[in-house]
Amino acid sequence: MKQVTATMAGTVIQVLVSAGDNVGAGQDVIVMESMKMEVPLQAEAAGTVKEVKVNIGDFVNEGDIVLVLE
Template sequence: MAEDVRAEMVSTVFQVVVTEGASVVSGDTLVILESMKMEIPVLAEVDGTVTSIGVKVGDVIKQGDLIAVIS
């Protein structure tokens, strides 16, 4: 079963920490977002493999945009 990781707020992608195919455990940082001069880590909520990354550094994302898929 795939788990979509979606943005919770409007922000800019500051850093992509993982790559497609990487194994992650709950709590691992996937990407770091920047909003209002604060860095906000986006964490994996499930154990699995990153099957897709939907953002790149510099992207401006909105609430609900797909960041990654973990399966």
């Protein structure tokens, strides 16, 4: 099981995939906003989205799991 974690503290502003979607390695899956910057989060490896753990507007800390792949 692979996970995508928040690279820094911030707010989720876009969720680009949903459960069941196939994603490629390096693909942007979530966009956060932090320090007024858009911060895209990528899937490190290819897989199928098992669960999106955040909603738009959620605050996340660095290291929080935002998405689970299988």
